[in-house]
Amino acid sequence: MKKIKILFFVALSFSFFGCSDWLQLELQNSISKETFWKSEADVEAAVNSTFIALRSQVKTMFWWGELRGDFLQVGENAGGDVKRILALQIVDDNGLSNWTGMYTVINLANSVLKNAPATREYDASFLEEDMNAYMAEAYFVRSLVYFYLVRTFHEVPLVLEPSENDDVDFFLGKSSEETILNQIIEDLVWAEQYAKRDFGSLSLNKGRGSQSAIQALLADVYLWAEKYDECLVMCDKIISRSAHALMTPDETKDFSEQAFYDDIFDEGGNSLEGVFEIQYSEVKSQPNPFFDFLIKEPEVLISDTGFEAFEDINDEERGMGVSFDEETLEITKMYLGGSSTNWIVYRYADILLMKAEALVQQGASLKAQKLLNKVRERAGLGGKIVPGDKATAEDMILSERALEFAFEGKRWFDLLRVAKRNNFERKQMLIDKLVENAPAADRDLWESKLSDPMSYFMPIYYKELRNNINLKQNPYYEH
Template sequence: MKNIKAILLFASLFASFGCSDWLRVEPDNVITRERFWKSEEDVNSATIAVYAEFSRHCTRLFEWGEARGDMVKAGEKASQNIKDLLALRLLPTNGLADWYGMYRVINLANSLEKYAPQTYEYDASFTEEALNEYLAEARYMRALSYFYLVRTFQEVPLVLEPSDTDDVEFHLAKSTEEEVFAQIIKDLVFAERYAKRKYGNASDNKGRATKSAVQATLADVYLWTGQYAECQVMCDKIISRSAHVLMPKNDWFDIFFQENTSESVFEIQYDSRIGFSAGFFEILLKEPQYLIGDEVEGLYTSTKDVRKNWIIQTTEDQIRKVVSRGLLDDSNWVVYRYADILLMKAEALIQEGSTLKAQQLLNDVRKRAGIEKTLLPSEKHLAEDVLLEERAREFAFEGKRWYDILRMAHRDNYARKDLVATVLLKNVPAADQNLWISKLSNPQSFYFPIHIEELRRNPALVQNPYYEN
């Protein structure tokens, strides 16, 4: 995965050409479809390009997964877009509502799925097994991209064909949330069947779509769709394999500083030596647009909690956890790790009433952090609250907090939508809260609007109802 820079040119060219753009490209200057897909090496390059494109957008995934939660606040250098988002002034003109990056990833994955099979005609050594492994990676990254989109926008266009000619109409309407989740699961089930168990080195084992990465994502998706038995099956496959473990307490920060540790399941790879970084240094340390929220320190009630020592490091409230290498700015972006597997299974068990089993998993994570065991209440919503708080401590600033809150609220037809309102109202002046309580009773307010430019480009799109007026 550390050869990503060499492939990045292909990623940018291949993703950015849509429809008739291909017809205007000089063949001597770029890699065209007619000159590509001739060997397994081409297929591998196209696969790495999908990861490379995804890696460009992890700061946006941080913003989607953290900014609306209760663990960050606007920094001194915060853009107006960020200030508006935190103040509930989210409009279709806000740049944070731009989904273009995820659709670039999806387009690359779609191209790989469509054109990789034709390589058979040119490379006799390219096997069906190898092809299916590459297709598993493509469909995994497509599913992961749609998983972020559906949690952020709720309803999005479901594009499954590459946009590289004028032969296909891409003015697609939005698909329903249920339709998007169905496609995500379909892709992940395929990926689990054909993905490799491991590659030849640590960065590929943690940075490409292994069976463990796919199973972790499926477990997460099943939590969202209420398929709790299926979630546990996926978690158990990872747990029983013993390929992933909790890092020791004193090495907890190595998850982010050393990278690709035994706790890691899937993380996006970066390397500043080749000029390839996530950009978190710029928005979190150099000119902080986000700072640690005022209530975060209060989450860590035990002085023995090793996580607190690493998360609350400065008086400036800077978020250093995901910029663990400082100026190098090449810390990987951890998508899934073993602690998440344990707590996802615990959440599924709570939904089934198996509180004692869930409690053991929760306490495994707490023990590693150096804090005492806790008891889970037998009442489901109270147990959810305990779990949600532990997830906040464990996964602070890993792009999960908002999605965790939304998932709890989303369950059982938004039975706990008050969770979202409680969090969002923290940034609203007391005099305006009654007005916002009424607005936030509508679950459609929990999702982003479609950006105005997307509506202009695609006449088939309809604005998310909450933002129509």
């Protein structure tokens, strides 16, 4: 891993969160550590820098969570990296395996966690409870990034100190998935205690590391780690509050005349349904990237599998004309609100379906059925009977998630989570779904490649291996 020196860049302006008293960090004037970390305002600015850095990684988050699933196909403007991944020709020089930007976010979060406590020595008005709230946000961002990394690469270096001087070990080897997940859980359990519930405005509540955001991430991590009791506890904490709910259709209109997705994505976002949203604002010169690579010069389109999934059940509310264009197959969902559409990481429907999935693992299919049907009925679809057979019930929830969260950066991670459960007990499900999208002549080859579960994780980028002798390539890509 490359040596990265800490630089802070501060400019006082209106925040991307939409609050004038929130400091915005821009990559402009570097400030040394000797003049920084002297006040609460410095800590606040540093926390904000982690969110700005996180926002710069949204395209990577989309690719990592969506590209390898079964709902995308190559668009006419796809680059070589995208084409090779969709063709299952993945090697270590693929630029989409470059994690540098993600570790930049981690480094900024680490700086907050290390330096915030000492700042109180210089600022007597900086209360401990406020310091803990800022640190909770830093833990949240760091944990979110590590969760993306561990789902994408399986094992990665676990860096917990900022690279502020030459005493830091810049050449760490990989830590196991279990070690990283345990660290994430430990950090988030601490953060949940000290995080704020209310930041005083809608955009801040949705865009910062609130207690609800931390609980949503914890629920997701617990579900991935097969800790179902703990997942249910986190889901219930969010469900029991009035701060979040499903956006429902306007009953005064015919279903075909309006879309509840407009309430979730249009006008930028920050609806009652949102739990954590990475904020964008075109008027503040912070537009989202989706128009450029999904519509203007589309790199990917909806696949035949995705198109048919919506068409088969006549899902007009979430499908054609909403999530994608029927004629061009371009993905439109993430641009419903124009360039100010937020990137929604967690929303209330996700909490309901995560809880349903955890309940299925515990044999509580009737309880899971009620949650599944809440989401379906909101979309204008009839209810389903969730059977006691675990695999069939899993597939029902997986199919619903595919439609509800199409192109929200979740499909690949959803497939992988279900496939890997109980030591990859259901890997054939994942293989079958991916092979269905393969050219007929390549299906045997795809089946062979995907028979090794380690092929589901990306290779370590070749430059990282070259720069860090302690890094070892992921096993599948060693030969």
